[in-house]
Amino acid sequence: VLELNVKNEIEITDGLIEFTGEESNYNPFDEQISGFEETQNMKNENEDFNDLSSSSLNAFEFGQRISEESFNLDSQFKSNKKGTFKNGVIKESEVRLYKCPACDFETNLKKHLGLHMYKHSNVKLFRCSDCTYESNDKGCLKKHMLTHSDVKLFTCSECDYGCNKKRSLVKHILNHRNIKLLKCFQCDFSTNDKFCLKSHMLTHSDVKLFKCNDCEYKCNKKSNLVRHKVRLHSIVKLFKCYKCEFECNNSRSLRIHTLSHDNMEVYHCSRCKYLCNRKEQLERHMVSHSEKYLKCSQCEYMSNKKELLKKHVLRHRSDGVRKNNASEITPEK
DNA sequence: ACAAGAGACCTTAGTGAAAT
DNA sequence: ATTTCACTAAGGTCTCTTGT
Numbered sequence: 077v078l079e080l081n082v083k084n085e086i087e088i089t090d091g092l093i094e095f096t097g098e099e100s101n102y103n104p105f106d107e108q109i110s111g112f113e114e115t116q117n118m119k120n121e122n123e124d125f126n127d128l129s130s131s132s133l134n135a136f137e138f139g140q141r142i143s144e145e146s147f148n149l150d151s152q153f154k155s156n157k158k159g160t161f162k163n164g165v166i167k168e169s170e171v172r173l174y175k176c177p178a179c180d181f182e183t184n185l186k187k188h189l190g191l192h193m194y195k196h197s198n199v200k201l202f203r204c205s206d207c208t209y210e211s212n213d214k215g216c217l218k219k220h221m222l223t224h225s226d227v228k229l230f231t232c233s234e235c236d237y238g239c240n241k242k243r244s245l246v247k248h249i250l251n252h253r254n255i256k257l258l259k260c261f262q263c264d265f266s267t268n269d270k271f272c273l274k275s276h277m278l279t280h281s282d283v284k285l286f287k288c289n290d291c292e293y294k295c296n297k298k299s300n301l302v303r304h305k306v307r308l309h310s311i312v313k314l315f316k317c318y319k320c321e322f323e324c325n326n327s328r329s330l331r332i333h334t335l336s337h338d339n340m341e342v343y344h345c346s347r348c349k350y351l352c353n354r355k356e357q358l359e360r361h362m363v364s365h366s367e368k369y370l371k372c373s374q375c376e377y378m379s380n381k382k383e384l385l386k387k388h389v390l391r392h393r394s395d396g397v398r399k400n401n402a403s404e405i406t407p408e409k
Numbered sequence: 410a411c412a413a414g415a416g417a418c419c420t421t422a423g424t425g426a427a428a429t
Numbered sequence: 430a431t432t433t434c435a436c437t438a439a440g441g442t443c444t445c446t447t448g449t
Contacts, residue, residue, distance in 0.1 A: 276442080293440090295440080300440070302414090304439080361423075
């Protein structure tokens, strides 16, 4: 039993993860993702996880499931109907009398229709006093207000982690236990985050969703494109030459530029904009333009840098894949 | 549930400079 | 002249959090 703060507890016993203290039993892993598979045998692959029995994850559950989840109902309607479903059937007496003229929503309670109609207007009933957030749902505003406070409804008993969502704590605790329930069917990658898996699947695709307007760079993540633009094409120049008007956004470019002010003999690369003040540095630089690569004898890895190949070979050793020695570093022509 | 962003971690490549 | 160390830039990937 992992004790959470105040009245919340999470039990992990025989494969059952269950919250006690509150009634909600949300299972973030209820849904199957097409093309992906849950690693139900993951437990067997993880010898460090001693708390569960070997067959436990096949019965991985978060207590009793909420039957309402399976109905496609408006959230306000659904929230007030709790307890009116029995075995997934709505009682015959609860005929829906009020229909929304603007959409398919219908309810048997007039006040629910009134609340629903706010959805079709610009009127917002509740507004955050600290930011621009507004909503027609009081509960949503209450939840939003937590983001302005330091209050953490759920805290981990094993570390300093705290959050306001049960689901987040469940995921966090699964990380402590080294359990990954969602697995990529194309590689060894696994995670507990469905969206993360979706994003991971893009790495197996040749499609690049985002392209830089200023160069040939392409990637599948918007945040990577933004980072690329800031690093390479940022209009903000942080480094300025103290002798002239030259500006750039990295220290290396500035260093190279200052060579021109020092009356030093400057060596230019014929294939790029590289400059330096020593002949041997230029020669080493030219290696980066050559097609001479050093190849690892144990895998497909290649590098034109001896230090990197050494590091790589050491990794083979530490992984215990195969014993190796320096003679296995085979330069290619 | 989904989407997006921030940030962390890891890796590779390139480089300056010191050591050999 | 060559090797090695230390550092930085940059990209890929993943985790975590937040908002809708």
